[in-house]
Amino acid sequence: MSISLKSQVFAGNPIRSKTSKSTDPFSPTSAFQTLKVLLSGQPNFQEPSFPKFKVLLFRKGRPLAGSTGDLVKKWHLGWLSFGDFKDLLEGSEVKLSDDLLVYLGCKTEEIEEDSVVYWAIDVSEGASLVQKLGSKQLCFVELRTLMVATDWADDGPMGELAIAGHARTLLEWHNATRFCGACGEMLVSAEAGTRKQCIKDSCKKRIYPRVDPVVIMLVIDKENDRALLSRQSRFVPRMWSCLAGFLEPGESLEEAVRRETWEETGIKVGEVAYHSSQPWPVGPSSMPCQLMIGFFAYATSLEINVDKSELDDAKWHNREDVKKALTFAEYEKAQKTSANKIDQMCKGVARGQNVASDFNVESGELAPMFVPGPYAIAHYLISSWAHQVSINGNQTPNTGVDSRL
16 A cells, blocks of 8 residues: 655645735734734724635644534534634633734635635633534544544645644643743733743743654664564553654754663664654643654664663564554554544544554454554654665665655
């Protein structure tokens, strides 16, 4: 089976702003000025015909979503027109103000009246909104569930997943970044929520959204044609993946790869080769801004000494076993199961099924092991190595996101 992606999951956002001209009606500055007037309730103010505004609601880190309800279930983000959004919040626990909305980007069309500016807002305080939206068959869904439910061959949902990931990152950053790190004063939203600024006149420090870089590496034993895979206690049974760890201050990416590999497994690494990167907004709310930076790391020692405080286990796996793990894992089955789960949630039917437990071989037997699905950069590191071509005895990794299961 072949998988071909234009970009890693959560990358390739189709509405990221590409204009820097503040006078452009679709820029953050201009759009925010229009937003303030719309929210001011000024008498005799006529809503402009363009740009149109659409709003995506989040509650406790979960974006609003719906389902097609077709025979083949497909989810979609629950965008609201600006008018519907204002009506929905009327009388709710959420006190609407312009600093709550965060600018996400725009989609411009040849006919300007069809162009759209997109916003996100956290409505976690609005408990009564859940029932209102449920009557419209919309519900707040975990981003990780949407991730698994996404058909990676469909550009539409892939784009919406990237938008939702970007929005969650910004909103969680706003929630966690309330005070100035320099003077301790309050921070306020600025430039349509794309940054924050200290309110103290003598400080006025500008704060921009943070990014937490994480190295993720497939450690390779060239001589014996093996790859090192590990397990953590939080993994579902039988799942194995790559090593990973956060970058430390004053450290290069290559140094981080070598340090993390040594600390977690006792294996020394020499050559480090870059593969690809992926935004990863599905971590905990305290760390929603991760950037996974993927590498192949070539071992210079082979004896494993697992740090049990970090990992449950780590083992060398030969190429054929890894290929079987990629073949056995029924990623499409998990995708369809998760899409059906979202459809049931939107219909008000709660199901506690664990989609991650559905990775079985076609015969019905449990697969001895499987690796993360095509939504994770670990999948592409592992599958690229498993299917790489050997030239003159040297392994030549495929560094694109295209790969084979």
